[in-house]
Every structure is written in C-alpha cells, then in structure tokens.
Amino acid sequence: MKLLEIKSLNKSFNTKEILKDVNLSISSGKIVGLLGKNGAGKTTLIKLINDLLTPTSGEIIIKGNKVGVETKKVVSYLPERTYLNKQMKVSEVIEYFKDFYKDFDDEKAKKLLEDLDLDIEEHLTKMSKGMQEKVQLVLVMSRKADLYILDEPLGGVDPATRDYILDTILSNFNENASVIISTHLISDIERILDEVIFIDKGKIILQSDADKLRNKEKSSIDEIFRRMFKC
Numbered sequence: 001m002k003l004l005e006i007k008s009l010n011k012s013f014n015t016k017e018i019l020k021d022v023n024l025s026i027s028s029g030k031i032v033g034l035l036g037k038n039g040a041g042k043t044t045l046i047k048l049i050n051d052l053l054t055p056t057s058g059e060i061i062i063k064g065n066k067v068g069v070e071t072k073k074v075v076s077y078l079p080e081r082t083y084l085n086k087q088m089k090v091s092e093v094i095e096y097f098k099d100f101y102k103d104f105d106d107e108k109a110k111k112l113l114e115d116l117d118l119d120i121e122e123h124l125t126k127m128s129k130g131m132q133e134k135v136q137l138v139l140v141m142s143r144k145a146d147l148y149i150l151d152e153p154l155g156g157v158d159p160a161t162r163d164y165i166l167d168t169i170l171s172n173f174n175e176n177a178s179v180i181i182s183t184h185l186i187s188d189i190e191r192i193l194d195e196v197i198f199i200d201k202g203k204i205i206l207q208s209d210a211d212k213l214r215n216k217e218k219s220s221i222d223e224i225f226r227r228m229f230k231c
Contacts, residue, residue: 001064003028003147003178004049009058011044011202018044020202022058028146029175031192033210033221034182036199037229042182043080045199046151049180050077063146073103076145080152082132086124090135093124097139109142112168116161130157137165141172148179154188162188187222196221198228 002025009022019041026032036042047053049060051067062071084093090113097104113120116134124132137153150169154162162185170192173179183189196213198206205228206213210221217224 002026002061003063005061006049007059007061009045009048009060010056011041011048011053012056018202019048022202022204024197024204024207026147026178026180026195028178030178030194031169032178032180032195032197033186033189033193034180034197034199035184035186035221035225038184040199041202042199043151044202046077046149046180046182049149050075074146076140076143076148078137078140078148078150078153080155082129082136084124084132084136086132089121089123090118091120093135093139094120097142101143103144104139105142105144108172109138112138112142112172115168116164130161133157134161134165137168141168144174146177148173148177150179150181150183152183153181154183154185159188166192186225187220190221193221198225200229 004026006022006024009019010017011019022045034042044053048055049067051072060067063074065071094106094109098106110120113135116138118131118134124135127135134157140148140150154165157165166189169179181189190210193210196208196210197204213224214220
C-alpha cells in the first residue's frame with residue numbers, strides 16, 4: 001500500500017484552474033522534493049493533502065484513508081508562514097503540542113531546541129523570523145508522524161544553519177515515514193532527496209528517482225530544474 005496516493009486531482013478557484021489532473025504516489029521511507037516555480041501550484045497541493053482546501057474533483061488517500069480527521073493524525077505539516085501565537089513562550093508551545101498531538105515527543109523537541117541554541121523560556125515575539133521558523137520546524141519534526149510535509153523549511157534561516165536542519169530532517173523520521181519538502185533552494189536540499197516531483201502550471205510534469213534522473217541527465221537536480229524551467 002502506498003503511503004500517499006493522489007488520483008485525478010483538480011482544483012479551481014472560481015474559473016481559474018490551479019491544479020490540473022494531478023496523479024502521483026509516494027511510498028514509505030522516501031524524502032521527496034516538490035519543486036516548481038512560484039505560482040506552480042505547490043502550496044495549493046500541500047494544503048489539499050492537509051485537508052485545508054477541498055478538491056474540485058479527484059481524491060487524496062493517505063495510508064488507505066481519504067483525507068480527513070484520520071489522516072490529520074498521521075501528517076505533520078510545516079506551513080510556509082508561522083501560525084504560532086507569538087505571545088507564548090517556546091515552553092508553552094511545547095506543552096500545547098504535547099496536549100494536542102498524542103505522537104509529540106517533548107524530550108526530542110527540547111533536545112533539538114538546545115542543539116539550535118534556542119531558549120525554551122523565550123517569548124516567540126522576541127525571536128527573529130528565522131528563529132521562529134526553527135522553533136516551528138522543531139515542533140513538526142518532534143511528532144512521530146507517517147508523513148511530514150514541509151513548505152519552504154529553509155527560507156528564513158542562514159546558510160550555516162541549513163545543513164543542520166537537513167540533517168535534523170534526515171535523522172528525525174523513521175524508516176516507515178516519508179517527507180515531502182517544497183522549496184526553491186534546490187541546490188541546498190538535493191543531497192538528501194530520494195525522489196523529485198516537478199510541477200508546472202498546476203500539472204505534474206515529472207516524478208523520478210533522484211539518482212536515476214541525475215545519472216540519465218548527467219547533471220544535478222538543480223541544473224535539470226533550471227534547464228526545464230529556463231531559470
């Protein structure tokens with residue numbers, strides 16, 4: 001059984017088509033790059049998988065269940081924009097997640113915060129945007145989920161921190177889980193990718209094993225992407 005299956009998925013807002021006949025499947029134990037230019041439909045697709053939008057047609061199945069209450073229990077989602085209450089301390093947010101998610105490991109969260117040199121008693125409002133994004137990533141990766149979906153997880157952090165975050169992602173999900181990473185920083189993440197999905201104008205134009213694609217094209221994923229999209 002596939003971890004994630006998407007069948008004939010379409011999404012329109014009024015008369016504008018955002019996603020067009022999207023079909024894809026993802027197995028367990030994979031780190032997958034969802035890659036496309038701004039406005040290609042990446043965030044819309046992610047929101048549909050998280051049941052934050054309703055498809056115009058088609059279906060999304062996660063671990064054998066149609067998207068809904070049951071699938072939300074097994075998906076850990078990092079949105080592009082911070083949603084946390086900035087008046088709270090980091091420690092208070094950890095307690096909130098611990099109460100809300102049965103699979104949340106607060107000891108892991110505290111260890112990751114320490115590794116990132118983040119003060120657990122600091123108010124979020126006193127933290128920089130990059131620090132807040134680190135906190136949010138820690139919270140997401142501290143769940144024992146089956147599917148992690150990260151929308152631009154590296155956008156607000158400095159280059160020196162990116163490798164640590166990627167290693168954190170690599171070492172903090174079990175072999176039966178998968179991670180979908182949507183990003184425009186392809187060269188930064190491609191070393192950890194097992195598979196890539198290219199999306200353009202709402203359509204999936206390529207899904208491939210990352211190593212096979214690199215060997216076939218004799219190029220990095222970043223170079224292939226730039227050629228295909230003429231960046």
